[in-house]
Amino acid sequence: MNDVLVGRNLTKRFGQTVALDGVDLAVRTAEAVAIMGPSGSGKSTLLHCLAGIMRPDEGEVHLLGQRIDAMGERRRSALRRTRFGFVFQFGQLLPELPAEENVALPLMLGGVSRQRAVRQAREWFAPLGLRGMEARRPGELSGGQAQRVAIARALVARPAVVFADEPTGALDQRTGQDTMRLLVEATRHNDASLIVVTHDSNVAAWCDRTVEVRDGHLVAMSGATA
Amino acid sequence: MNLDLTWRLLKGGGRKGLLGVWLTLGAVAVSTALLLFAVAANLAFDARAERGAWRNPVPAAGDAVAVEASRFDYVRDQVITVVDLAALRPDAAPPPGLPRFPKPGETWLSPALAELARDLPPAELGDRYPRRAGVLGDEALVYPGELVAVVGHAPDAPAMTAERSDDWIVAKPPVRVASLAGTPSEDAEAYKVLAVIASVLMVVPLLVFGGAAARLTVARRDRRLAALRLVGATPGQVVRMTVAEAVLVALAGALAGAVAFALAVPYLTRIEIQGGAWFAGDLFPGLAVLAGVLVAVPLLVGLSAVAGLRRVVVSPLGVAKRETPPGMRFVRVLALLVVLAVFPMLTQGTSVAIVAVALGLAFLCLNLAGPWVVGLIGRITAGTARGPARLLAGRRLVDDPRSAWRTVSGVALTGFVAGFLGLLSPGAFAVDDRPLQLRVLAPAGQAEQVAGQARERLAAAKVPAVVTVVKRTVVAAPSGPLDTAGMDRARTALAELVPGRTATTEADEGRFGEQILLDVRVGTIVVLSVSFLVAIASAGITAASSVLDRRQTYGLLRLAGTPLEVLDRARRAETLIPLGVMGGGAILVGAFCATPFMIGGISVAGVVTLVVCVVLGFAGVIGAGALSRPLLRSVTADPAPRPD
Numbered sequence: 001m002n003d004v005l006v007g008r009n010l011t012k013r014f015g016q017t018v019a020l021d022g023v024d025l026a027v028r029t030a031e032a033v034a035i036m037g038p039s040g041s042g043k044s045t046l047l048h049c050l051a052g053i054m055r056p057d058e059g060e061v062h063l064l065g066q067r068i069d070a071m072g073e074r075r076r077s078a079l080r081r082t083r084f085g086f087v088f089q090f091g092q093l094l095p096e097l098p099a100e101e102n103v104a105l106p107l108m109l110g111g112v113s114r115q116r117a118v119r120q121a122r123e124w125f126a127p128l129g130l131r132g133m134e135a136r137r138p139g140e141l142s143g144g145q146a147q148r149v150a151i152a153r154a155l156v157a158r159p160a161v162v163f164a165d166e167p168t169g170a171l172d173q174r175t176g177q178d179t180m181r182l183l184v185e186a187t188r189h190n191d192a193s194l195i196v197v198t199h200d201s202n203v204a205a206w207c208d209r210t211v212e213v214r215d216g217h218l219v220a221m222s223g224a225t226a
Numbered sequence: 227m228n229l230d231l232t233w234r235l236l237k238g239g240g241r242k243g244l245l246g247v248w249l250t251l252g253a254v255a256v257s258t259a260l261l262l263f264a265v266a267a268n269l270a271f272d273a274r275a276e277r278g279a280w281r282n283p284v285p286a287a288g289d290a291v292a293v294e295a296s297r298f299d300y301v302r303d304q305v306i307t308v309v310d311l312a313a314l315r316p317d318a319a320p321p322p323g324l325p326r327f328p329k330p331g332e333t334w335l336s337p338a339l340a341e342l343a344r345d346l347p348p349a350e351l352g353d354r355y356p357r358r359a360g361v362l363g364d365e366a367l368v369y370p371g372e373l374v375a376v377v378g379h380a381p382d383a384p385a386m387t388a389e390r391s392d393d394w395i396v397a398k399p400p401v402r403v404a405s406l407a408g409t410p411s412e413d414a415e416a417y418k419v420l421a422v423i424a425s426v427l428m429v430v431p432l433l434v435f436g437g438a439a440a441r442l443t444v445a446r447r448d449r450r451l452a453a454l455r456l457v458g459a460t461p462g463q464v465v466r467m468t469v470a471e472a473v474l475v476a477l478a479g480a481l482a483g484a485v486a487f488a489l490a491v492p493y494l495t496r497i498e499i500q501g502g503a504w505f506a507g508d509l510f511p512g513l514a515v516l517a518g519v520l521v522a523v524p525l526l527v528g529l530s531a532v533a534g535l536r537r538v539v540v541s542p543l544g545v546a547k548r549e550t551p552p553g554m555r556f557v558r559v560l561a562l563l564v565v566l567a568v569f570p571m572l573t574q575g576t577s578v579a580i581v582a583v584a585l586g587l588a589f590l591c592l593n594l595a596g597p598w599v600v601g602l603i604g605r606i607t608a609g610t611a612r613g614p615a616r617l618l619a620g621r622r623l624v625d626d627p628r629s630a631w632r633t634v635s636g637v638a639l640t641g642f643v644a645g646f647l648g649l650l651s652p653g654a655f656a657v658d659d660r661p662l663q664l665r666v667l668a669p670a671g672q673a674e675q676v677a678g679q680a681r682e683r684l685a686a687a688k689v690p691a692v693v694t695v696v697k698r699t700v701v702a703a704p705s706g707p708l709d710t711a712g713m714d715r716a717r718t719a720l721a722e723l724v725p726g727r728t729a730t731t732e733a734d735e736g737r738f739g740e741q742i743l744l745d746v747r748v749g750t751i752v753v754l755s756v757s758f759l760v761a762i763a764s765a766g767i768t769a770a771s772s773v774l775d776r777r778q779t780y781g782l783l784r785l786a787g788t789p790l791e792v793l794d795r796a797r798r799a800e801t802l803i804p805l806g807v808m809g810g811g812a813i814l815v816g817a818f819c820a821t822p823f824m825i826g827g828i829s830v831a832g833v834v835t836l837v838v839c840v841v842l843g844f845a846g847v848i849g850a851g852a853l854s855r856p857l858l859r860s861v862t863a864d865p866a867p868r869p870d
């Protein structure tokens with residue numbers, strides 16, 4: 001029983017739309033799970049519910065045995081900052097901060113001194129193939145480079161789970177695959193679990209298993225089963 | 227032109243795009259209202275100068291029709307302007323505000339003086355102006371409530387022939403004039419110059435801010451327009467569409483600003499300068515000026531939009547990729563230093579126009595140097611920051627020092643003057659232990675005789691006093707404490723003791739200097755208030771537009787658990803650090819420069835006013851920034867922000 005994050009019977013409605021309909025999903029330590037499915041099927045909603053961004057209408061979310069969906073926004077926000085990492089499709093880096101400070105930001109928010117935060121942040125650059133990019137600003141990076149900086153930022157505070165919603169959606173195929181490989185390797189290397197939403201089955205292939213969402217249900221699974 | 231497409235672009239920005247439009251509209255409205263105020267203030271001083279001109283006689287080149295002289299008298303600590311008139315020809319035209327030329331012996335009082343003469347005992351005021359024939363019209367008054375007396379004489383009366391002081395602060399000797407049109411007096415001209423300087427101080431930051439606001443509409447659409455360019459819209463099309471939009475919004479803003487100004491006029495007329503409030507008509511700039519402003523503002527906004535657009539048009543990728551802006555050069559500071567060095571030479575020419583141009587130039591250069599300094603402050607802030615909020619604030623300052631400078635420029639420019647004047651007290655030149663003695667200069671050889679008359683009159687008026695003669699001056703020193711009523715009895719008793727002269731105290735003579743210092747201070751507070759208004763408006767706009775610009779990033783940061791307070795603190799620091807350093811610094815430097823002039827010690831009232839002004843201003847700037855907090859909350863509330 002080494003499930004890090006467990007979602008049980010997750011249900012979410014937006015007015016008449018049932019975005020999630022009783023979804024169960026458990027993620028183990030250092031496991032990478034891909035969520036696939038057609039547009040509008042509820043992938044992002046599932047991710048948001050698991051990450052404590054949204055509260056499900058029904059069901060529960062447990063992180064390491066602790067129920068998180070019932071927490072207040074303030075505590076969930078602190079939890080997201082300390083226990084989770086996020087990689088989004090685009091535009092998550094602050095344009096005026098150099099790359100290394102963008103990466104150091106979560107550490108500084110957690111109270112780490114600036115010097116230590118930046119020093120720790122720099123250690124991520126070489127492994128992610130970003131050597132020499134430390135002082136560049138997001139506008140001066142390519143899309144793939146910017147996503148790798150975002151990966152560094154998601155991992156720098158040593159989270160338990162990294163959530164990624166179409167992290168390669170704005171990249172071309174090759175860059176997307178490279179970025180995905182780096183994301184999976186880096187999270188695994190840090191003993192973090194990864195939940196990634198994607199449309200690209202090549203991208204999903206980098207993960208340990210894939211779940212598919214259709215009309216708010218988990219319909220199929222491939223790879224190792226839970 | 228593609229008006230239809232423009233309209234759709236305007237609407238198509240969605241709720242948040244529309245918010246940008248509202249922000250621009252508000253900014254243009256504030257700018258227009260303040261611009262109208264700056265223009266109206268100048269016209270108002272012109273109007274005062276013109277209305278007061280008849281009291282300042284111009285010697286006749288040829289045939290004279292009348293003799294005119296003037297002097298100052300005092301009651302209850304207020305100044306009375308006394309104009310002595312004598313007709314040389316029966317058909318001499320009367321001065322403005324009088325239905326006919328005053329006959330010898332007649333007096334005409336302004337409404338406020340007539341009322342005062344009714345309310346006070348005759349022995350304190352009324353007896354000075356016997357045989358009152360009527361009340362002066364408003365055309366004769368510089369400001370409502372002014373105390374003016376017109377006294378008719380025969381041309382050969384002693385008052386019209388005796389010598390007077392030729393110091394124009396005290397009196398104007400009799401002059402034979404061809405008409406009573408006169409010319410604006412020296413002090414009126416001085417006030418006009420001060421008004422021009424104050425306007426420059428207000429208008430320069432205002433233009434900078436207005437231009438920035440115009441560029442805001444463009445900035446809001448930067449990415450959209452760059453996208454249009456990328457899909458192949460011609461530069462011409464892009465320019466026309468955006469400019470049309472900016473001009474439309476600006477026209478609406480200008481109209482709103484004009485209405486706001488009209489509503490504010492009744493309050494503005496209460497600002498006392500030269501000892502009095504204003505006629506409402508003085509502050510209405512007139513239809514031509516109004517129309518001019520309503521045309522010029524949208525035009526300027528359009529031009530500003532074109533300038534802002536050049537970036538998009540020249541390099542569509544430049545905006546789409548949001549590259550690092552090129553660093554600012556030290557040359558900017560050099561330009562300021564050069565102008566400051568040349569400045570003393572420029573002002574030698576003392577012509578108002580040259581002084582105004584030189585001043586404007588100095589400020590424009592300050593404006594060039596300002597962003598550089600803000601950038602420096604940003605680098606220092608970011609370099610020394612320990613927490614994330616200050617780091618973000620510092621980086622933002624480095625990233626866009628111009629927008630931060632826009633917020634604080636007016637305060638920094640005025641801060642120096644305010645600091646300087648805040649410490650100077652109007653009473654600084656006049657120590658308050660000046661003797662309470664009435665003095666009047668007697669004609670040559672008659673001092674003893676005049677002193678004798680003074681004793682008799684003061685005794686009759688029951689004012690115990692010791693009258694002595696110092697050279698030609700007759701000095702009446704009250705032998706005991708004297709209240710203002712007693713002082714006015716003494717003044718009334720001594721009226722017309724020496725034809726054409728009033729008995730005055732030392733304090734009376736120092737009044738003009740004190741008044742001008744007081745007025746400069748009122749003016750400074752007005753300019754400082756306007757500057758803070760500009761700063762507040764601009765802080766609000768900068769804060770809101772920076773939230774809008776970064777809504778996606780802020781939203782994603784919040785999803786990742788970044789507390790809103792950190793973002794908020796960063797935004798606050800982003801304005802307050804440069805405001806504190808540049809505004810506070812300027813005020814301190816100004817105060818420092820004032821210390822050598824502080825003879826009578828610090829003016830407590832001045833310091834208190836300055837502090838209140840600064841505290842209100844800072845609070846306003848913080849408040850304006852805080853206004854966009856709900857906006858920040860709403861743009862980050864969306865759990866799935868998408869790029870648009």
Ligand SMILES: Nc1ncnc2c1ncn2[C@@H]1O[C@H](COP(=O)(O)OP(=O)(O)OP(=O)(O)O)[C@@H](O)[C@H]1O
Nearest residue numbers: 014017018019037038039040041042043044045046
């Ligand atoms: N805030 C919202 N308000 C109303 N309906 C919403 C909201 N968010 C999502 N939905 C609806 O819920 C359903 C699932 O949306 P979701 O964003 O999870 O889909 P998705 O699988 O992520 O799609 P895509 O691949 O296009 O990102 C959709 O029908 C969508 O319209």
Ligand SMILES: [Mg+2]
Nearest residue numbers: 043044045165
């Ligand atoms: Mg989605």
